[in-house]
Amino acid sequence: MSDSSAVEPWVRRSATPKLDRILVTPEGVPLNVTVAAAGARAGALALDIVIIAGLIGLATLIGVLLLWAFGMAFDGVLEKASGPLQVLAVLWIISVFLFRNAYFLYFELGDRAATWGKRALGIRVAARDGGRLTAEAVIARNIVRDIELFLPLVFLTSGEASGTMTDLTAWAGFLWVLMFLLFPLFNRDRLRGGDVIGGTWVIRNVKRNLGNIVAPAAAKPSPDGSEPAARYQFSDADLSVYGEYELQTLENVLRNDQEEALQKVAESICRKIGREPGSGDERAFLEAYYTALRGRLERSMRFGKRRKDKHSAPE
Amino acid sequence: MSSEQTSGMALLRSDRFRLEREGDWIRLEDIVSKMEKGRSRRLSDEDVLALPTLYRTLLSSLSIARENSLDAGLIHYLEGLALRSYFLVYGTQTSFARWLGSFFGGGWSRAVRAIQFDIWIALFVMIAGAAIGYLLVAGDSDWFYALVPGDFADVRVPGASEEALRGTLFGGQNEDGLGLFAAFLFSNNAQVAILAFALGFAFAIPSILLLIHNMALLGAMLWIFAQRGLTAEFIGWLSIHGTTELFAILLAGAAGIHVGRSIAFPGSRSHLAAASDAGKRAALVMAGVVVMLICAGLLEGFARQLIDNTAGRFGVGGGMLLLWLIYFIGFGRTSRRAGG
Numbered sequence: 001m002s003d004s005s006a007v008e009p010w011v012r013r014s015a016t017p018k019l020d021r022i023l024v025t026p027e028g029v030p031l032n033v034t035v036a037a038a039g040a041r042a043g044a045l046a047l048d049i050v051i052i053a054g055l056i057g058l059a060t061l062i063g064v065l066l067l068w069a070f071g072m073a074f075d076g077v078l079e080k081a082s083g084p085l086q087v088l089a090v091l092w093i094i095s096v097f098l099f100r101n102a103y104f105l106y107f108e109l110g111d112r113a114a115t116w117g118k119r120a121l122g123i124r125v126a127a128r129d130g131g132r133l134t135a136e137a138v139i140a141r142n143i144v145r146d147i148e149l150f151l152p153l154v155f156l157t158s159g160e161a162s163g164t165m166t167d168l169t170a171w172a173g174f175l176w177v178l179m180f181l182l183f184p185l186f187n188r189d190r191l192r193g194g195d196v197i198g199g200t201w202v203i204r205n206v207k208r209n210l211g212n213i214v215a216p217a218a219a220k221p222s223p224d225g226s227e228p229a230a231r232y233q234f235s236d237a238d239l240s241v242y243g244e245y246e247l248q249t250l251e252n253v254l255r256n257d258q259e260e261a262l263q264k265v266a267e268s269i270c271r272k273i274g275r276e277p278g279s280g281d282e283r284a285f286l287e288a289y290y291t292a293l294r295g296r297l298e299r300s301m302r303f304g305k306r307r308k309d310k311h312s313a314p315e
Numbered sequence: 316m317s318s319e320q321t322s323g324m325a326l327l328r329s330d331r332f333r334l335e336r337e338g339d340w341i342r343l344e345d346i347v348s349k350m351e352k353g354r355s356r357r358l359s360d361e362d363v364l365a366l367p368t369l370y371r372t373l374l375s376s377l378s379i380a381r382e383n384s385l386d387a388g389l390i391h392y393l394e395g396l397a398l399r400s401y402f403l404v405y406g407t408q409t410s411f412a413r414w415l416g417s418f419f420g421g422g423w424s425r426a427v428r429a430i431q432f433d434i435w436i437a438l439f440v441m442i443a444g445a446a447i448g449y450l451l452v453a454g455d456s457d458w459f460y461a462l463v464p465g466d467f468a469d470v471r472v473p474g475a476s477e478e479a480l481r482g483t484l485f486g487g488q489n490e491d492g493l494g495l496f497a498a499f500l501f502s503n504n505a506q507v508a509i510l511a512f513a514l515g516f517a518f519a520i521p522s523i524l525l526l527i528h529n530m531a532l533l534g535a536m537l538w539i540f541a542q543r544g545l546t547a548e549f550i551g552w553l554s555i556h557g558t559t560e561l562f563a564i565l566l567a568g569a570a571g572i573h574v575g576r577s578i579a580f581p582g583s584r585s586h587l588a589a590a591s592d593a594g595k596r597a598a599l600v601m602a603g604v605v606v607m608l609i610c611a612g613l614l615e616g617f618a619r620q621l622i623d624n625t626a627g628r629f630g631v632g633g634g635m636l637l638l639w640l641i642y643f644i645g646f647g648r649t650s651r652r653a654g655g
Contacts, residue, residue: 206394208395
């Protein structure tokens with residue numbers, strides 16, 4: 001058997017095999033997931049920061065407009081109208097606190113478990129153990145964001161501005177920023193500090209459509225009345241030259257339905273099994289061959305025998 | 316089996332498997348898409364009730380397909396849909412209101428009791444910090460300037476007269492901008508508390524240092540006032556909001572220590588499992604700390620300026636402390652006993 005290695009045949013090998021993981025649902029069914037790449041995480045964070053800054057700016061703008069409206073209404077007695085001014089200032093302080101802290105909480109507690117930035121990049125938060133993503137986990141992962149991001153930013157900018165940055169503190173601060181910002185790069189699952197505390201990770205969203213049946217024509221009678229399966233008969237020898245890998249390549253060619261590719265693949269299959277190429281009806285031929293090959297491979301699969309590709313021994 | 320033989324290769328068994336079930340899959344996909352777009356309110360009751368069943372059916376379809384079908388496109392589709400519906404079935408299902416209910420109804424006090432050991436550590440550290448601050452300044456008053464940042468120390472410096480000090484404690488009731496002051500205090504203190512917690516991530520040591528530093532500042536202040544015989548007045552001024560605020564900082568520091576301690580000494584569990592268990596418990600405590608700090612901000616901004624005598628301040632501060640203790644020690648015990 002070709003798949004004698006410990007890897008199960010359904011385990012996916014994507015374009016970024018380093019980020020492929022298995023998540024076991026509480027029902028015990030393992031699912032293939034892909035950890036979000038560091039670049040996607042950084043991009044989502046940058047978007048979120050821009051959005052938060054925008055929201056704070058908007059709140060400030062509304063505050064200023066209201067102030068201006070008060071000014072018009074009271075006509076120059078603004079100094080005496082300290083009541084409404086204070087209420088505005090209180091609202092502003094509270095809204096900045098909320099934008100900074102509750103933005104992530106609100107969106108990651110929603111159905112999609114992703115902020116706007118994460119949605120744009122097609123990633124989401126999930127519980128690492130495959131269980132339910134709890135409110136506590138989301139709070140925990142976001143409360144640590146403060147030392148990872150906002151604190152170093154404040155530290156660097158305020159230290160720079162007030163000139164209290166000596167060489168030593170500057171370097172210490174810089175190391176601090178680096179340590180937490182680059183933390184995700186130093187572990188396999190791209191966890192940041194908050195993910196470690198919260199028991200969460202960030203994974204890629206998936207959205208795939210249900211394609212058609214790969215070879216529908218093979219089942220239907222052709223216009224001239226004859227069944228394609230009857231037109232193309234394949235012997236055991238014809239079908240034993242390929243394995244699952246080739247079958248899936250053929251599936252892709254059939255799904256994409258490119259004239260040129262169909263012709264090329266039909267030719268190479270014909271050469272392999274010793275037939276005359278160029279029947280003029282490559283699609284029908286390929287569908288018939290695909291159906292026959294899949295039928296054969298699936299039959300032996302049901303008996304527990306799988307054939308990975310053409311290089312592995314036939315069943 | 317017989318139909319497969321009579322019609323020859325007409326339709327693969329795995330394709331028939333798909334055709335028999337794809338109606339359910341498409342229905343599930345429709346429900347999932349609507350929920351993901353936040354339109355779950357438009358779903359009919361039957362659809363909502365059907366979601367878990369359809370999800371489990373899909374998982375079994377996926378398991379069968381993996382063993383019986385070589386249609387890679389189909390398996391990818393089933394995997395993707397299974398993951399999407401898994402997230403909805405096992406998503407954060409509690410509504411915010413329901414979570415808040417369980418939080419105040421015992422979740423918070425249980426979490427606080429669960430980190431009791433760390434609270435004792437944090438309390439010890441805080442008392443030690445205050446004592447260090449007091450003794451350092453008592454030994455050499457120059458220490459005061461090292462401990463207390465400049466903007467804090469306006470008139471409250473070593474050698475200040477009694478009247479000047481008394482002025483900072485009383486007579487603020489005519490002050491404007493109490494609400495603004497309260498909001499500022501809350502926002503500032505909440506960030507400090509979050510910091511105290513978050514620093515626990517680095518093996519709890521920064522949390523402990525932060526607690527010592529803040530309490531040393533307090534101890535130094537206490538010495539200044541004690542020099543002029545204003546000890547009781549100062550403690551009264553502090554306690555009206557301080558019992559709540561210091562309690563909140565104590566809890567935040569304890570939560571940080573709890574996380575740091577379980578990362579450093581995970582016991583029989585893995586480091587990551589220990590960290591996330593402790594992190595979730597500490598997160599509940601921290602959510603409560605923010606609530607306490609809102610109370611403290613209101614007390615500090617309004618009550619302290621409005622109640623201008625030491626006895627009243629002690630009364631409010633002591634009352635708050637009693638309330639918190641009753642809540643943390645007594646609340647939510649029954650449900651834990653019921654749960655075993």
